Amino acid sequence: MSQVRTRFAPSPTGFIHLGNIRSALYPWAFARANQGVFILRIEDTDLERSSQAAVDVILEGMKWLGLDHDEGPYYQMQRMDRYKQVLAELLDQGLAYRCYMSSEELDALRERQMAAKLKPRYDGTWRPEPGKTLPPVPEGVKPVIRFRSPQGGSVVWDDKVKGRIEISEDELDDLVIARPDGTPTYNFCVVVDDIDMGITHVIRGDDHVNNTPRQIHIFRALGKEPPVYAHLPTVLNEQGEKMSKRHGAKPVTQYRDEGFLADAVVNYLARLGWSHGDDEIFSREQLVEWFDLDHLGKSAGQFDETKLRWVNSQHMKMCDDAVLAGLVAEQLARRGLEAPADERLAKMCALFKDRCSTTVELADWLAMYFTDVQPASEDLAKHVSDAVKPALQALAERFATAEWQRDAINQAIKDTIAQFGLKLPQLAIPLRVLVCGRAQTPSVDAVLELFARDMVQRRLRSF
Template identity: 75%
Template structure:
């Protein structure tokens, strides 16, 4: 049985957003599910628009999401000699030919075709055929190289998303596979074009499954014909529907999409983003929340969605919350430390190791979608708090003030654990005939800086006693 080999082949011409990275997730998980090989290929032939910065963001994004690569990254610009040799091989075999039609002539041809209500396409002027006399070669003109597309018949494939697709060969003109060579070059082969480089890469890398965006569907029949001309059968294709933004437009930087690395910086868990992205175009029954391992066990190409997925930030946050709840506290603790480190927070030694910070994470993680939010909640344990003066004035009444003082006195001597703190609260409530909110809200404001927290006894237990007593001191 042939080993599955998939690839992700981004162009480093701008930052990579969630819509782009989904085209990496599916071939990655399919390779993992099939015990196959996942290859990264950087298609950097657009020299003017490609940048190392964009490459770095692609690599960072994949590393953060855990989309590990088995082979690569390969860079197309480093493989130019191979592509040029392949073009020359096609010339030698009569599978391609030089075309001397100028841009001006080509434009005039297209205008005439459109005026005649015909599809604009190259008319084969320079295509060599038996018994055909070609025009004289113009002096000093460097030709493009065109692929001899089959005449008649059709090219068809069974797309794993779109089903059977069949295109008449007569709809396809002879594709330019190499631009003109520079003046004085030894060969007529110039710079090979994107569509040709892709075919040679897929051939050389023995790609078995091409899983990519459906903006490439129009390239596929041409690529299949070139592969077959070279004596190879095409891989399995799966063309994924577009990812739309919240407004129903194609996700893009121009339409407000964020770089994948921004979600990392905002504190989303990588597994949550992988879970959300997977569900943007694939399903396993009604399962909404699943682990990375479950995704690998369940994934196949038969359940890819046929309609466009729509990005929904609220849904992403919900998925992220579910993952926060199930992530081990010991895994969250270093992520919180990393957030504090970015903010320049000095962290007490007691929180850098041991069980205290994981216990804090356990208490507050249900309230959070991101580690940034968790670090915000837990900041009360490592920095001074600034409760609202208006809230304090409304809560610290003449009735409550002596109760706070009495509670502080009790907390100065009790065993420092949740049960003893709870008992001290109850005794104080009974002593002053108060209900829990009348005392708990002022205590939360003074100690935590906010009026809503988990159970007061559980929250206070995780503070150092001296910190609590200091914050409960009413002047």
């Protein structure tokens, strides 16, 4: 088999969400699994709706998720000369023709067809045929260019997701491939791009199924066999609607800001339409090792943020603590807290990460090490009683001279409990409330070891 070459070809007409980015993940994974080439192509011919800001979000989202491209980004607007060259070739070979039917004439034709309960379609008025006399060319009308579609028979392809698809030629009229101003249309540009870029596999959303027979026609008219197609079922939102900006979808980069790990999002998205046995949690390396087109799902995947959070929590547990420290430092910096991503912060992450589903939650826990805490009045009233305050004072004095490491901190707590005849929770819970601002934490000696000694003493003496 020739080298696998796949592509992601988004239109920069709005922010990119998880439903969109899955159409980048699968061709990326397939290219990586087959030592192939992954190409990024920006389909920006919709000048009114395309924006550089949308391009930037596409690039930023793909970079965050680690979906690195080998070629591109190519921009269709920079390839206009090439498209016009191919249009001229098709006209010269009689595979395309100029159509002078005005928009008013087309509207009237559609109305007649609909009144007769026929499918609206172009009737071939300007299609050249042997022995046919074409109407006189009207003055002042700029023509469109139409592709001369084959007649009779069917277009057939074996889709890697949907199986064999057959569409009758009678369903297809002569497609407009260039507008009156000469700019080429989407279906035409896509084929020229896929030929020039040597695309072997087109993995895209199933909203493109209806475009495929028209694109296959153009491939063959240009003397090329079409690539392998895999049309992915839609991604639905939690309400069962197609995921879209209008239906509450968030930009991909918002998940980064909300504390999700890139590897977890890749893992979750991969499972939203593909499977490897019953494996739920896997690394990026395992995805690349396992990915194929034979295990793509045929049913629509439904987004579930609760499941995404669970997947993220599993990846948090597996994540290197130094990597987490860098991410948490960024989250804390957004709150105006300066926390160097050093070994101490990595140890904090190791201690608390099992309790968290995002780095935002982890930053919530670790903020107590970098800024003052305000214990809830009800916690103070419930746990920091007059009866326990002498013990807390004595503990603060022991902490002043104890070696500041976990075993010594634990011994100071035990000695204070023995001195005052307390049980561990009677001292440990008020200690947590005053130092950490909350009544529940991991093992209190491990938590305190990561504080600066003077901060612990100051908070113990603040009541």
